[in-house]
Amino acid sequence: MKILGIETSCDDTGIAIIKKTKADFEILAGFVSSQEKLHSQYGGVFPALAKREHQKNIIPLFEKALKKAKMLKKADALPNSKKIQKLKTILERNPELFDQLKTFIEKYKKPDIDCINVTIGPGLEPCLYVGVNFAKALGFYWNIKINGVHHLEGHILANFIGQKVNIDFPAIGLIVSGGNTQIILIEKIGKYKIIGDTRDDAAGECFDKTARLLGLGYPGGKKISELASMAKTNKFNISLPRPMIYEKNFDFSFSGLKTAVLYETKKRTKKELLSDTYKQEISREIENAIVDVLIKKVRIAIEKHGAKTLIIGGGVSANKKLRQEAKKLAKEKAVSLDLPKIKYSADNAIMIAIISILSPNYKEKNWKTIKPIANLKINGK
Ligand code: KG4
Numbered sequence: 001m002k003i004l005g006i007e008t009s010c011d012d013t014g015i016a017i018i019k020k021t022k023a024d025f026e027i028l029a030g031f032v033s034s035q036e037k038l039h040s041q042y043g044g045v046f047p048a049l050a051k052r053e054h055q056k057n058i059i060p061l062f063e064k065a066l067k068k069a070k071m072l073k074k075a076d077a078l079p080n081s082k083k084i085q086k087l088k089t090i091l092e093r094n095p096e097l098f099d100q101l102k103t104f105i106e107k108y109k110k111p112d113i114d115c116i117n118v119t120i121g122p123g124l125e126p127c128l129y130v131g132v133n134f135a136k137a138l139g140f141y142w143n144i145k146i147n148g149v150h151h152l153e154g155h156i157l158a159n160f161i162g163q164k165v166n167i168d169f170p171a172i173g174l175i176v177s178g179g180n181t182q183i184i185l186i187e188k189i190g191k192y193k194i195i196g197d198t199r200d201d202a203a204g205e206c207f208d209k210t211a212r213l214l215g216l217g218y219p220g221g222k223k224i225s226e227l228a229s230m231a232k233t234n235k236f237n238i239s240l241p242r243p244m245i246y247e248k249n250f251d252f253s254f255s256g257l258k259t260a261v262l263y264e265t266k267k268r269t270k271k272e273l274l275s276d277t278y279k280q281e282i283s284r285e286i287e288n289a290i291v292d293v294l295i296k297k298v299r300i301a302i303e304k305h306g307a308k309t310l311i312i313g314g315g316v317s318a319n320k321k322l323r324q325e326a327k328k329l330a331k332e333k334a335v336s337l338d339l340p341k342i343k344y345s346a347d348n349a350i351m352i353a354i355i356s357i358l359s360p361n362y363k364e365k366n367w368k369t370i371k372p373i374a375n376l377k378i379n380g381k
Contacts, residue, residue, distance in 0.1 A: 001114045002028070002071075004138075005353025008054045008131030009123025009151045010178060011035040011045045014349030015061040017069040017113070020357050024160070028069035030350040033057040036219060043212035045178075051126040058134055059100040063108075071111040079105045083141055090137045094130060101137055110142045115364055117352050120148035121376030122179065128372035139367030147355070147362040148370045152180060152378050153192070154351035155313030157358050158340040161350050166336040168308035172301045176294065176322070177314030177347075178204035178219065183250045183301050184378060186311070190359040192378045195305075196250025196297055203290050204316045206254035210261045210286050214279060225319050227283035230276075238264060238282055240289045242296075250297050257289055287321050295325045302333050311338040318345040 007014035016030040035053045039045050066072040084102060091098035118135035121128060132148070139146045152175050159165050173184035173192070181203045183196030201209065204221055211220020216227070240260050243253045264282065265273060272278050298310060310330055316322065323339055330337035344351060356362040 002069075002112055003353045003356065004113045004116045005349035005351075006058075006116065006118040006131045006135050007032075007151075007154075007347055007349040007352045008058070008127050008134075009119045009121070010127060010347060011039055011050045011053075012347040013054045013057045013061055014347060014352065015058070015065045016349035016353045017065050017071065018350065018353040018357075025354050025357055027161070027350055028071075029065035030348060031061050031065055031068075032346075032348050033061055040218040043218050044208060045124065047124045047126045050124060051130055054127055054130040055094050055097045058097065058130065059104055063104065066108075066111050071113070073109050073111070075105070075107055075109045077109075087137050087141055090140060091133055094133055097130065097134060098137075101134075105141065113142070113144055115147065115356065116144055117147045117149050117356050117362075118370065119151045119154070119352050120370065121151065121373040123151055123372070123374060125372060125374040128374060132370055132372045136367040136370055139370075144367075145364035146367050146370050147364055149352055149355045149362065150376060150378055151347075151352075152177075152182065152314075153359060153361070154355055155340075156184070156186070156311060157189070157355055158313050158344045158348070158351040159311055159338040160354060160358060161344045162341050165338050166309070167311060167338060168336060170305055170307050171309035171311050172298060172305065172307040174294065174298050174310065174312045174317075174326075175314045176203045176312070176316035178202060178208060180314065181252050181254070181294075182378070183297060185301070185305055185307075190361045194378060195301060196252065198252040198254060200253050200255035201258060203252070203254060203294060204314070206257055206290060207286070207316065209258045213258070213261055213265060214273075214282065216279070216283075219315075221316055221319065224283040224286055225321065227280045228287040229320065231280040231284035232277075233281075238285045240264065240285050242289050242292050245293050245296050248300070250301050252293060252297065254290070254293075257286070261286060287319070291319070291321045291325050294322060295329055298326075299329055299333070302329075302335060307335055309336045309338065313340055313345065315346045318342050
């Protein structure tokens with residue numbers, strides 16, 4: 001069985017093709033087209049622009065993935081004109097995508113794909129629509145069933161890509177990305193309960209917004225983390241709050257931290273703000289503040305629920321400091337720790353393609369029933 005994965009929930013266009021094997025799965029192709037450069041001019045993701053880029057990039061990426069998977073075969077018949085008309089209706093809001101898909105169908109024949117997994121949420125609605133409409137168009141034209149899958153379940157299951165996973169239940173899942181920060185109680189794969197969430201900004205968003213305040217560009221997480229690692233001391237004259245760290249719940253609030261950074265910068269002279277030392281030290285303090293809160297909440301979640309495993313996913317899980325502190329915590333609490341390979345921590349379509357193999361939550365559906373849900377919760381509510 002071959003599965004096509006499609007990911008367009010934010011600013012990365014992802015296409016992957018995997019093959020279900022007896023043991024688990026084999027990756028036949030996996031490509032991501034990042035829009036980082038484009039959005040860096042605006043200091044954050046601009047949904048209308050992101051939608052436009054997904055529309056532009058998805059077919060070239062699909063073609064590249066099919067070629068890599070050796071599944072790209074020249075057409076031996078003319079396209080069905082009635083079906084092409086119907087495709088136009090399915091893609092009426094994505095005319096550029098329709099034109100490209102029509103050309104693709106004229107050139108190539110139906111690839112040997114048995115099922116399509118597409119992210120339906122959570123994410124930016126205009127972006128989700130591109131992936132979902134594309135999946136529906138393929139599902140209709142080639143009569144392929146579709147799974148509308150949950151992006152954050154993908155981030156949890158990204159741990160299964162390219163490595164062995166030790167996971168004993170119950171497990172605590174920490175999802176840290178640009179749009180989400182959640183602590184999830186995992187009874188087994190497919191059975192999730194959100195026990196902590198952010199009340200405002202996500203951890204990645206806080207990295208990105210504070211980086212923008214400091215003029216470091218977008219996405220900020222990686223830049224803050226690099227600068228933080230250059231700071232020569234941990235004892236400096238900047239002190240930022242650890243929002244909600246003493247509250248006995250698992251929720252987060254990172255927008256206050258961003259405001260605190262703004263006030264902190266207002267106390268400094270232009271010369272100080274531009275100095276490498278200041279940038280490194282404030283980056284270190286921002287990173288420390290975010291990681292301290294994440295680790296504290298995860299620690300109490302592990303204690304309260306008697307968790308045996310800590311599993312982390314999402315773009316911020318690439319953060320070195322978070323990885324170090326999670327390792328220390330896992331050792332202290334004698335729980336196993338799963339961290340995704342760095343290259344699979346950010347948005348990608350392999351994690352979307354493998355979901356329906358690993359999770360019992362999906363039953364393939366007809367293309368007509370699939371629709372995006374921007375604020376989709378992991379337990380379906
Ligand atoms: O999961 P992801 O690729 O996209 C979303 O679904 O949001 O996460 C992107 C987020 C961005 O906010 C980015 O700044 C952050 O992950 N990020 C990092 C690091 N690498 C990426 N944050 C902290 N440290 C990093 N090394």
